Amino acid sequence: RDCREEVVWWAFTADICMTLFKGILGLMSGSVALVADSLHSGADVVASGVTQLSLKISNKPADERYPFGYGNIQYISSAIVGSLLLIGASFLMYGSVVKLISGTYEAPSIFAALGASVTVIVNELMYRYQICVGNENNSPAIIANAWDNRSDAISSAAVMVGVIASVIGFPIADTIAAIGVSALVGHIGLELIGKAVHGLMDSSVDTELLQTAWQIATDTPLVHSIYFLRGRHVGEDVQFDIRLRVDPNLRIKDSS
Numbered sequence: 001r002d003c004r005e006e007v008v009w010w011a012f013t014a015d016i017c018m019t020l021f022k023g024i025l026g027l028m029s030g031s032v033a034l035v036a037d038s039l040h041s042g043a044d045v046v047a048s049g050v051t052q053l054s055l056k057i058s059n060k061p062a063d064e065r066y067p068f069g070y071g072n073i074q075y076i077s078s079a080i081v082g083s084l085l086l087i088g089a090s091f092l093m094y095g096s097v098v099k100l101i102s103g104t105y106e107a108p109s110i111f112a113a114l115g116a117s118v119t120v121i122v123n124e125l126m127y128r129y130q131i132c133v134g135n136e137n138n139s140p141a142i143i144a145n146a147w148d149n150r151s152d153a154i155s156s157a158a159v160m161v162g163v164i165a166s167v168i169g170f171p172i173a174d175t176i177a178a179i180g181v182s183a184l185v186g187h188i189g190l191e192l193i194g195k196a197v198h199g200l201m202d203s204s205v206d207t208e209l210l211q212t213a214w215q216i217a218t219d220t221p222l223v224h225s226i227y228f229l230r231g232r233h234v235g236e237d238v239q240f241d242i243r244l245r246v247d248p249n250l251r252i253k254d255s256s
Contacts, residue, residue, distance in 0.1 A: 031108035082192030089186035116160035
């Protein structure tokens with residue numbers, strides 16, 4: 001729980017630093033792919049802010065307006081993150097294709113590869129930290145933010161390969177790397193949107209979890225049998241609808 005509260009702030013700080021680092025180094029080294037990657041990190045900054053806001057809202061207790069609580073706000077947050085990635089990827093793809101068609105590309109400085117390698121390490125570490133916290137807390141918002149960092153790490157790796165290829169004699173490789181980064185980011189954005197829609201549609205919980213709930217209910221004293229069981233995800237929580245058979249002569253005050 002402690003990590004749940006602080007993980008997004010760490011991600012937010014790291015994303016701001018990576019955005020400035022890659023943007024400045026990309027402009028100085030002349031790498032269009034690294035500049036494109038810095039825009040991806042900029043989208044991460046917005047995504048981390050949205051995630052932090054959704055976590056605060058999801059902590060609110062259930063009330064008359066939302067009797068089942070505010071947990072599903074995390075799915076909305078996940079969809080927003082995915083949409084930002086998809087929109088950003090579309091602009092990056094368009095700009096890179098225009099450069100490729102017009103032939104206005106040139107080899108960047110080798111320092112761009114150094115910048116990309118640093119961001120690969122930082123974003124992979126942030127991914128591992130966030131995916132651990134997200135899984136432990138069953139948080140769709142944190143998991144979405146973790147995959148955002150993983151996509152940034154992979155895109156930076158593609159940038160690094162493209163820059164090295166450009167420096168050794170294939171200047172077009174940097175622009176091609178930018179196109180590859182755009183396609184990857186767009187794909188991840190679509191996946192996050194799909195998972196968010198799946199969650200908002202009250203998708204069923206895993207079979208193993210249903211079996212556990214069934215066993216707990218079966219082992220409860222005075223329960224004869226179970227004739228209906230279903231579960232759904234509500235943000236970080238899971239809600240079950242269980243219908244039981246008991247002795248018809250059982251009094252309500254005894255059933256507690």
